Amino acid sequence: MSGDDWPTPMPRPGDDDDAGAEASVFAVFAPPETEIHGAPAGAGDPGPEPEADEPAATATPRDADDPVETGARGAQPAAAGLSVRSGPPVTPTANPPVGGVVDAGGADRGVRHRRRISPLRWASAALLGVWLVAMPLTSSVTELRQNTQIIVMVLAVLGVNVATGYGGMISLGHGVFVAVGAFAAAYALDDLALPWAVSILAGAAFAGLVGALVGLPALRIKGIHLALVTLGLAIVFQPLAKRVPAFSGGVSGRAVGAELVPPSWFGTTRWAEGLYRYLICLAVVGLAMWVTYNVINSRPGRAMRAVRDNDTAAAVHGVNLVASRVNTFAVSASLAGLAGALGIILVPFTSQESFPFQESLVLYATAVLGGLGSLWGSVLGVAIREVFSRIGELLGGVSGLGPLGEFLRLLDEEQFVFGMLLVALTFVFPRGLIGLFNRRRGLPVSPSSQDRT
Amino acid sequence: MNWNFEILPDFIFNGLRDGAVYGTVALALVLIFKATTLINFATGELAMLGAFFVYVLNVEQGWWLWLSIAVAMAVSAVIGAVVERALVRPFDPDDHLPVVLITLGLFLIINAVAGDIWNYQVRRVNDPFGHFPSWVPNGSELKTSSDGTIACLKNADGDLIEVARGTADADMCEMVGRTFFEVIGARLHYRTIGTWIGLALALIALAIILGKTKAGLAFRAVSSNAESARLVGVNTGRTLGFGWALASVFGTLGAALVSPALGGVNPNMMLTILIYALAAAALGGLDSLGGAVIGGLVVGLIKSVLVSWFGVVVLGQAYFSILQLAMAFLLILIVLLFRPAGLFGTRRIERV
Numbered sequence: 001m002s003g004d005d006w007p008t009p010m011p012r013p014g015d016d017d018d019a020g021a022e023a024s025v026f027a028v029f030a031p032p033e034t035e036i037h038g039a040p041a042g043a044g045d046p047g048p049e050p051e052a053d054e055p056a057a058t059a060t061p062r063d064a065d066d067p068v069e070t071g072a073r074g075a076q077p078a079a080a081g082l083s084v085r086s087g088p089p090v091t092p093t094a095n096p097p098v099g100g101v102v103d104a105g106g107a108d109r110g111v112r113h114r115r116r117i118s119p120l121r122w123a124s125a126a127l128l129g130v131w132l133v134a135m136p137l138t139s140s141v142t143e144l145r146q147n148t149q150i151i152v153m154v155l156a157v158l159g160v161n162v163a164t165g166y167g168g169m170i171s172l173g174h175g176v177f178v179a180v181g182a183f184a185a186a187y188a189l190d191d192l193a194l195p196w197a198v199s200i201l202a203g204a205a206f207a208g209l210v211g212a213l214v215g216l217p218a219l220r221i222k223g224i225h226l227a228l229v230t231l232g233l234a235i236v237f238q239p240l241a242k243r244v245p246a247f248s249g250g251v252s253g254r255a256v257g258a259e260l261v262p263p264s265w266f267g268t269t270r271w272a273e274g275l276y277r278y279l280i281c282l283a284v285v286g287l288a289m290w291v292t293y294n295v296i297n298s299r300p301g302r303a304m305r306a307v308r309d310n311d312t313a314a315a316v317h318g319v320n321l322v323a324s325r326v327n328t329f330a331v332s333a334s335l336a337g338l339a340g341a342l343g344i345i346l347v348p349f350t351s352q353e354s355f356p357f358q359e360s361l362v363l364y365a366t367a368v369l370g371g372l373g374s375l376w377g378s379v380l381g382v383a384i385r386e387v388f389s390r391i392g393e394l395l396g397g398v399s400g401l402g403p404l405g406e407f408l409r410l411l412d413e414e415q416f417v418f419g420m421l422l423v424a425l426t427f428v429f430p431r432g433l434i435g436l437f438n439r440r441r442g443l444p445v446s447p448s449s450q451d452r453t
Numbered sequence: 454m455n456w457n458f459e460i461l462p463d464f465i466f467n468g469l470r471d472g473a474v475y476g477t478v479a480l481a482l483v484l485i486f487k488a489t490t491l492i493n494f495a496t497g498e499l500a501m502l503g504a505f506f507v508y509v510l511n512v513e514q515g516w517w518l519w520l521s522i523a524v525a526m527a528v529s530a531v532i533g534a535v536v537e538r539a540l541v542r543p544f545d546p547d548d549h550l551p552v553v554l555i556t557l558g559l560f561l562i563i564n565a566v567a568g569d570i571w572n573y574q575v576r577r578v579n580d581p582f583g584h585f586p587s588w589v590p591n592g593s594e595l596k597t598s599s600d601g602t603i604a605c606l607k608n609a610d611g612d613l614i615e616v617a618r619g620t621a622d623a624d625m626c627e628m629v630g631r632t633f634f635e636v637i638g639a640r641l642h643y644r645t646i647g648t649w650i651g652l653a654l655a656l657i658a659l660a661i662i663l664g665k666t667k668a669g670l671a672f673r674a675v676s677s678n679a680e681s682a683r684l685v686g687v688n689t690g691r692t693l694g695f696g697w698a699l700a701s702v703f704g705t706l707g708a709a710l711v712s713p714a715l716g717g718v719n720p721n722m723m724l725t726i727l728i729y730a731l732a733a734a735a736l737g738g739l740d741s742l743g744g745a746v747i748g749g750l751v752v753g754l755i756k757s758v759l760v761s762w763f764g765v766v767v768l769g770q771a772y773f774s775i776l777q778l779a780m781a782f783l784l785i786l787i788v789l790l791f792r793p794a795g796l797f798g799t800r801r802i803e804r805v
């Protein structure tokens with residue numbers, strides 16, 4: 001969800017499903033949010049956007065490990081008012097891009113809570129909620145850690161989504177920012193002896209800075225050419241990182257000395273430790289999604305989309321193209337960097353080995369798979385990738401089927417499964433899986449198709 | 454500073470040899486870009502697959518090497534055309550996103566399948582240009598030790614000049630054939646000459662195909678203006694399939710030429726070569742065939758002379774060897790920033 005849609009000035013009869021469904025999806029999650037970090041989140045947003053709290057609600061499921069209950073009612077109206085949606089992946093053509101810069105978001109508020117909720121959204125929201133609660137309770141320490149890593153990966157994918165889906169700049173190099181974030185956080189933590197919270201932020205900030213630098217060429221290079229440059233960056237990064245051992249640990253990688261341990265009341269078992277880290281990561285991921293949501297729907301975010309759809313028109317309307325592009329890249333890179341930084345909470349070791357350039361391709365592909373221009377699309381992309389690689393593993397384990405078995409053995413390879421998934425889904429859902437959740441079809445135009453290169 | 458000019462020609466020859474390979478792979482990229490303005494990120498993997506076909510036919514099945522290469526090129530052509538028909542044509546050519554995804558997916562699939570079938574270890578292949586035919590006078594001799602590995606090099610006078618893997622005794626070597634000429638004090642390997650010849654023949658063939666055949670004419674028409682070509686009755690779909698087939702042939706040729714120099718074939722062999730080829734294509738102009746070849750040679754020279762010779766030998770900084778890839782990246786970046794059409798590409802004029 002996300003604010004990908006241009007705010008529509010008028011509710012159109014056909015659309016209503018989207019908005020309503022969205023809102024309620026959040027409503028499901030809203031209660032824990034209010035309980036757990038209600039104060040910061042709810043209060044959070046007196047800002048320009050009326051929609052602000054809603055994402056807060058999205059943050060909640062992540063914090064929630066208690067079952068949703070009482071708060072739900074109360075939260076609902078609030079959530080319903082928000083315009084968050086997993087909305088159709090952007091419909092730039094439908095609304096004049098520049099017009100969108102002028103926020104018309106308020107117009108259809110208030111109608112939303114009456115709308116029907118599509119069962120699919122209910123189901124997936126419920127599934128996600130249940131999984132977030134049940135997973136830690138039923139997992140071993142290792143599984144919990146692996147699953148937390150998957151959740152953290154959402155941020156990196158979201159980073160790609162911001163650059164490509166909202167900014168219209170194809171980035172095949174986001175693995176680099178993940179790596180930079182991890183290295184910077186490890187450096188801050190160990191060499192500068194900064195506390196965890198600061199280190200993680202420093203990791204994200206540093207990645208953002210690097211992202212801004214990388215964004216500079218994007219001022220001139222567009223479309224498929226930018227894809228080429230970012231791919232080059234991804235491929236070059238690994239050998240270069242080996243040469244800067246002070247930062248990356250060189251060939252052997254760097255172990256992170258500091259460990260994030262829960263306060264004593266939380267428990268001292270390894271499982272409790274894992275749970276603690278899970279909760280922290282969940283909270284950070286939720287928070288980051290909420291912040292991203294707000295950025296996307298605030299002035300810079302609208303500028304971003306305006307530039308994506310038609311940079312000349314955006315410039316004419318007063319958008320500073322340089323600032324907007326650099327901004328977009330910085331935001332998207334810092335999300336990826338945050339993912340990297342969170343990664344070292346989970347596994348206190350980092351090395352350039354963990355960031356081969358294929359990783360960057362997978363991030364990009366996951367973002368597109370889920371759906372560009374949609375925050376929830378990124379979540380969906382990661383989820384679908386995981387589900388399929390698990391299925392692949394299961395099938396790969398079956399033996400004794402002759403030639404069919406040969407093929408099944410291939411399914412054991414994540415890369416193969418992912419590649420197949422990519423090709424298959426590109427055919428079925430060229431705009432990403434999130435399209436499943438949207439009734440409106442056919443409108444979206446790919447960001448890149450509008451680049452005049 | 455150690456201006457060791459004596460060994461410079463060696464580096465130039467090596468650079469031009471690598472450059473010829475980059476140029477060949479860049480041709481594959483450019484052929485596809487020209488027709489569809491798409492960059493096929495799976496180019497390298499398709500080429501790698503072609504090199505494995507050569508390996509299977511020649512090493513495993515024992516076919517004659519040149520026949521294996523020809524058959525591998527033909528099979529690659531079919532694969533290229535099938536990929537185009539099945540995976541690329543269904544999409545709107547003006548929309549990069551889906552096709553970028555498809556080629557990325559293909560990249561991952563081919564890499565995984567090849568890794569599954571052949572593992573990731575390097576498999577030795579026969580070198581089509583390993584040594585000169587016996588009638589060539591005055592070369593130097595490559596010797597292999599009795600266990601079959603290449604162990605030593607002797608020059609024509611019988612002096613041992615290079616011992617590769619520890620085994621030192623010249624008598625343990627058996628003569629295989631001559632591997633290089635001495636040209637202005639440098640070694641001009643047969644492999645280098647062979648690669649150049651391969652590229653030259655391929656270019657001549659390409660010029661004939663594009664210039665003299667009907668399919669080539671159609672291809673030029675489509676790459677010049679697909680819409681108009683369709684209006685005058687060119688079957689654009691089939692023509693694009695033809696372009697992909699041609700591109701796969703060139704990729705396979707490049708991979709087959711380079712695999713002996715890499716020590717053999719393995720599923721990741723084309724990764725770095727792809728980057729150099731992308732740099733070559735960007736430098737020459739993504740839609741210029743001649744530019745791709747010249748770009749490839751220039752990239753090879755820069756890599757070898759500027760980075761390896763000047764950086765490592767003259768400046769004495771070993772880490773320069775790591776910068777080869779970074780150099781390719783910088784080149785892509787600089788070219789696209791300051792001259793997006795490359796040296797020979799068509800400049801596009803944007804009208805607002």
